[in-house]
Amino acid sequence: MRNYRNELYTHNLHLKELITKNGVKDIYDAVSQCTRCGYCLENCPTYLVGKKETLSPRGRNQIVRMLIEGKYTDVNTAKYTIDTCLLCGACTDVCYGKVQTEDIVLEARREEQGHNNSLIYKIIIYLKGEKKLFDICLKFLFFLHRIKLSYLADKLGLFYLLGYPSLSKGYKKLIKTPKKFLHTEIKHLTDETDIKWIYFATCGTDYLFTNVGRSSINVLKKIYGNGVFMNNECCGLISYNYGSLDDARKLATKNIELYEKIKAANPDAFIVGDCSSCIAFMKTYPQMFMDDENMYKRAVDFSSNVRDIIEVVKPEHIKNINFDYIKDKKVTIHHSCKAYNNQDLKTNEDDVLKPVLKENLIEMNESNLCCGGAGAYAFSEPEFSAAILSRKMTNISITQADITLVSATSCLMQIGYGSKTSYHTEVMHYIEFIDRIMV
Amino acid sequence: MLEEEEKKLFSITQEIGEVVGVENISIDDLNRSLYSYDASMIRAKPCGVIHIKKASDIQPVLKILYNHSVSFTPRLAGTNLSGGATNQKGGFVINLSALNRIIQIDTTNNIAVVEPGVVNIKLQEELEKFGYFYPPDPSSQKVSTIGGNIGENAGGPQCLKYGVTSNNVVKLDVILPDGTEATYSIEDYGPDIMSLFIASEGTLGIVKKAYLKILPIPKYFLTIYSEFKSLDDAMQAVADIIKQGIVPKSLEALDRLAIELTKTKDIEISDETQAVLITEIDSDDKREIDKEQNEILKIFNNNSAFNIKFSDDKKESEKLWKLRKETYPSLAKIANNILVEDGCVPRSELVNTVKKIKKIIDDHRLKANLVFHAGDGNIHPQIVFDERDVKETNRIRRVAKDILKEYIYSGGTISAEHGVGVEKRAFMLWQYDKKTIDLFRRIKKAIDKKEISNPYKKIPITNDLKKLKRKEFEISDNVKAMIEEIKTRHSKKIRSLICGKQTSIKTLPADHSILSSAPIQKILDFDRENLTITVESGIEIKKLKDFLINEEFYISLPDDNGTVGGMIAEKRFVGIRDLILSMDLILSDGSFIRLGGKNIKDTSGYDITKLMIGSLGTLGFITSATFKISKKIPDNKFTKPANITNYTSIGIRIKNAFDRENLFNAFLTEKVYGRYEI
CATH class of the missing domain: 3.40.50 (Rossmann fold)
Structure with a gap:
């Protein structure tokens, strides 16, 4: 295989090879698959709200390529581009070369100063190893949240003091705090x-x-x-x-x-x-x-x-339907990006629900556009998260749906939060809806 | 950077920051790096990036840059294939993508008003809600913007029937490189200055607002897919369709190479198939569609087509188009880079040029596709390579040059839709002679005095390549005589009154000698296959129409006692700009300017052909023009232009670029261009 590497830049530290839809490639080959055609731009939520090359999938691929080639030297000055990626995979979905932008961005993040060094992350990983302790700590935090201590902490500026200012918006998204796991x-x-x-x-x-x-x-x-x-x-x-x-x-x-x-x-x-x-x-x-x-x-x-x-869940599984429950209810589907893009599950929910709901299933504009939840994105990039959520809530409000279905936890939190602050719709997981309509 | 330069940059940054907000001007390495490329292989780092969030910010920003003589490159989606969206002089890149409002959709007057950042497909989606569409549909329409489409005079499969961007824009609000605002429209009195901005590739300023022509979506359409045993059969079928007078909405072709690389288990093609044609027709009249369908199927059968499928259903039609739409993606899967070459030849030259290009590709044993817009002669070889392999890339560059030469030899053009940019700048000298290139340079200087608007694009920066032997019309003896006469007058500073039959001249102005087109009345070329006719400007309109009717063809011109040249120079009806493909002219210093040819699409130079329409003899002496003709009886609906006087300083500067000594129709100069000093 031809060797195009810049020997000064050791980029093989992380994943040796990436499994892409066009075969197994090392990161330089994977990122060179990007021909800069630009067809990904209009599918990327951050580009749609920001309209800058520095917020586009093409830009993300190109900066990593420049890092590998030694044309750009410090990944830490590229955080605006690298850290704002939602990892939603919408770009790869429409990319002709199937460039694996998500994995390429993650490889760059792993080079950043501070990656894998976060105190919160270290605590979580430690606790996950001690399940019972994790349960106790989480229940305690939820208790504090329920008695409005997080609200108090926000008002006192405690989150800023602790160095996690994004938590001041983030804690509001914690709408469910179950007492039993x-x-x-x-x-x-x-x-x-x-x-x-x-x-x-x-x-x-x-x-x-x-x-x-x-x-x-x-x-x-x-x-x-x-x-x-x-x-x-x-x-x-x-x-x-x-x-x-x-x-x-x-x-x-x-x-x-x-x-x-x-x-x-x-x-x-x-x-x-x-x-x-x-x-x-x-x-x-x-x-x-x-x-x-x-x-x-x-x-x-x-x-x-x-x-x-x-x-x-397949269409033939829905035999006995609870018609009382679905009567007069308008429903719309938000296609969670990790199902739609990464798993290529594009019409599963629609195939099942269209025959059941008929004209009460309203198609959402940009239904597969990320909601801005994206795991901890809401905490690490609160401004973009809010802008992207706003676009999603606008699209939902156009459907005037009573119920919005999603298939990921992040979406439940994010759109649930959006439902409280802008257009009100009952947000639930697709499977909850199926459970309710199956007799 | 030197300390002085740094200081200058910082002070400019501050000034601009006060206009757009400090968060919207970036001079950091990240922005500079990510705005150093577009979709081509060209790389050039700007000194900074300015993000425009409001259209009203463009003018003050350009004023500042003009004052400091700093160059700028307007940029939208950055999908440019010739390096046009990079700044070659280390100036600023101005990102206008945030200007994406559709301001108005007016279905009474058939106009859509948009900001330059509106994505083409988004406009189509909004228009569809009203049952309308905007004809230019480039393959990049999912990302490319109206502003970019204007800068490159984008086409698309539909342009065969509906024209390219230039035929579908009616007015432009522009900010000129020195920061002045101006509006130009096709209804202006005098030369069609608006058309210079289309295909200008960002070298003449920035479009702030565009007024686009929109059309109701025809009621009926039909997609026909057919396979052929040989490329010759397919091309003969294309020629027969055009000869029949049918102008399909689209006519796309793929060769065996493209089929090989594109077919998958979903798309089954037999080994016998050497070419595929996808034809689409549309009409508001069901009988017309049925008639054309029958005629096309007859023609296909006559040319041994097989496996013919057709559909008038949107979803089914998409399946028929799939093979064509998958050609680029199928290459992208196996390649790191794809060179998509772009050139246009007259339809009559299509088969020969395709064969020659295939030979070049085969001789170099390259992995490539050949896809072409068979209806308009636009050929796209798509060649696979890896830009990290310098040897391979250089080889591809050499092959590309050989291919470009073939376009030119056939009388074609090196840029049908992708623009000249940086990539093909030098090769303009292969296609145009030095006098024409100098005229392009003078036009550029007239509008962009300091040459700060997207510098080093489109026009060669050196003169060291020689014009190739291009298939062009012979210059007739009478025209040669005319050139000599004009040269003599120029040396003696004699003013000329340019006219045809003098039907519009009431009194002869003092100190003007007549220069009539009466001696030049030849029909230079009548191409039935290409549906074009090239005539010298002195021919009477009546004679031209009669000649064509005799041959069972029609030309959409109104009845008139005057000459063709007169009708063009006076812009007697607005639609004439959609009929003329190219022109030849003589300038007042005797330079013979040859523009274009018989090509349906050409974005290589500035659109002087359209500029001349309405120029009233003040810019040059039109010696000949190539018109589109048809087998269909025209509807004879001719709209007179409103002839709105629109005096801007650009007008007189353009006049100066063409006719420095003011020798042609000087008595009209003030009336046409207003009272301006150069």
């Missing part, structure tokens, strides 16, 4: 026989939106019969995006081992979860194990059996 509730789901599905409790569902998990399990039981709870670890996305790849690999390995144990007795069972972000990430586990042939094989086996809840 999902994993304690569904612990019993372990001794079933003839397993068809393995439920993966994503952190968002587990700790925040427990109703979503209950709905998922209800629906899975109705359609597929018996299943188990994986009693899983965090999928590792937080570490992949904000922390260290090794942390992510550790969590992934644990999940793979848990799956393999269940698979041994139930070879046909699929893994299913209800947060599109986590599920999309789990489908890419093999990316992290390119250096380890054995783990790579196991990761491929794992990933190929991961499903998003929105793809396991």
Whole structure:
């Protein structure tokens, strides 16, 4: 293979190779796939609100290419471009060369000063290793939030003092603070026989939106019969995006081992979860194990059996419908980017709901445009997050929908927050709606 | 940077910051780096980037830059393929993308008023709600903007029937490089200055607002997909369709190479297929569509077409278009870079030029596609390479040059839609002679005195390439005699009264000698296949129409006792600008200026052909013009221009660029250009 590298820039420190839709490439080849045609610009939420090349996918690819070629020297002065990427994948979806901008941006972030050094991240990772302690700490924080202490802290400027000013807007998005977490509730789901599905409790569902998990399990039981709870670890996305790849690999390995144990007795069972972000990430586990042939094989086996809840519900499954519930209700679908772009699940919700709701299913303009939630984006880039949310709420308000369906935790929080501050619509997970309409 | 230069930059930055806000002017390395490229291979770092958030900020910003003599490059989506959106002089890039308001859609007067940053497809989507469309539909329309389309005179598959951008703009509000605001429209009295800005590639200032022609979407359309056993059969079918007088909405062709690289398991093509044609027709009259459908199918059968499919349903039609739309994406999957060459030849030269280009590609054993807008002669070879491999890139550059030469040899142009920019700047000297290039330079200097508007673009900066032997019309003996006469008059500073049959001249002004087009009345070329006719300007309109009717053709000109030259120079009806493809003229110093040819699309030089319309003999002596003709009886609806007097300083400067000594129709100079000093 031709060697175009600039030997002074060691960029092989992170992922050795990227798995792209056009084959496996090292990062320089992957980023050189971008011919600067510019067709991605009008699909990128940050470009749409900012209208600058420095906020475009093309710009992000080009700055990383310049870093690799030594034409741009300090990634830390490129934060405006690198850190503002939502990682939504909308660009790759329309890119003719299928340039993997998301992964390219993450590789650049891993070079930044301060990456993997955040105190909050270190605390979270430590606590995730001590599940019971994590539960206690989180319940305590939720309690403080419920008694309005976070409100007080904001008024006193405490968040600014602590060095996390974005939390002053961020805490308002915490609309659900359950007293009991999902994993304690569904612990019993372990001794079933003839397993068809393995439920993966994503952190968002587990700790925040427990109703979503209950709905998922209800629906899975109705359609597929018996299943188990994986009693899983965090999928590792937080570490992949904000922390260290090794942390992510550790969590992934644990999940793979848990799956393999269940698979041994139930070879046909699929893994299913209800947060599109986590599920999309789990489908890419093999990316992290390119250096380890054995783990790579196991990761491929794992990933190929991961499903998003929105793809396991098919039109033929909806037989007996609760017409009272859907009567006169206008519904619109926000296609969460991690389902639409990364998993290529573009019409699953529509295919199921169109025959049921008919003209009451209103198509949303820019339905697959990111809502601006994007994990911790709302905290790291509050201004862009707000601008992008505003665009999404405008599009929802045009539909005049009573109910807005999403398929990711981030969207539930973000659009839920938008629903309180601008156009009011009942925001729920797609599977909650399915649960309600299935008799 | 030297300390002085740094100080200058900082003070300019401060001044501009006071206008646009400090957050909207960036001189940091990140902005400079990410505004150093566009979609071409050209790289050039600007000294800074100015982000315009309000249209009213453009003028004060340009005034500041003009005062400090700092260059600027207007930029929108940056999808330019010839380096046009980069600043070659280390000046500023002005980002206008935020100006994306559609200001008005007027379906009574068929006009849409937009800011330059409106994305083409977004305009189409809004217009569709009213049952309207805006004809120019370049392949980049999902990202490219109206401002960019104007700068490059964008075309698109629909331009065969509906014209390019230049035929679909009626008025422009512009900010000139020195910061003055001006408005130019096709209804102005005098020469059509507005048309200079279209295809100007940002070298003549910035468009602040554009008034576009919009049309109701025809009721009926039909897409026809057909395969052919040979490229010759396909091209013969194209020629037969045009000869029949059918002007399809689009006529796209792919060769075997393109088919090989594009077909997937979804799109099954037999090994026999050497070419594919995708034809689309539209009309408000169902009978017309049915008639054309039958005629086209007959022609296809006569040319051994097979696997013919057609549809009048939007979704099904998209499937038929899929093969064509996937040509570029299918290459993008396997390549790092794709060179999309762009040139136009007269339709009659299409087959030969395609064969020659194929040979060049084969000889170099390159991986490439050949896609062409068969209806208008625009050929796009798409060649795969990796720009990181310097040897390969240089080889591709050499191949591109050879291909460009083929366009020129066939009487074509080196830029049909992608612009000249930086990439093809030097090759303008292959296509145009030095006198014409000098005229382009003078026009540029007339409008951009300090040469700060997108410098080093479009016009060659050296003179060292020689004009190639291009297929062009012979200059007739009478025209040669005319050139000599004009040269003699020039040396003696004799003023001329330019006229045809003198039908519009009431009294002969003092100190003017007559210069009539009566001696030049030849029909230089009558091309049935290309649907064009080239005539010398002295021919009477009646004679021209009679000649064509005899041949069963029509030309959309009103009945008139005068000459063709007179009708053009007086702009007797607005629509004449959509009929004329090119012109030849003689300047007052005897320079013979040859513009264009028989090409349907040409964005290489400034649009002097359109500028001459309405110029009333004050800029040059038109010796010949190439018109579009048709097999269909024209509707004979001719709108007289409003002839609004619009005096700006640009007018007299353009007059000066053409006729420095004021020798042509000097008695009209003040009436046409107002009282201005140079």
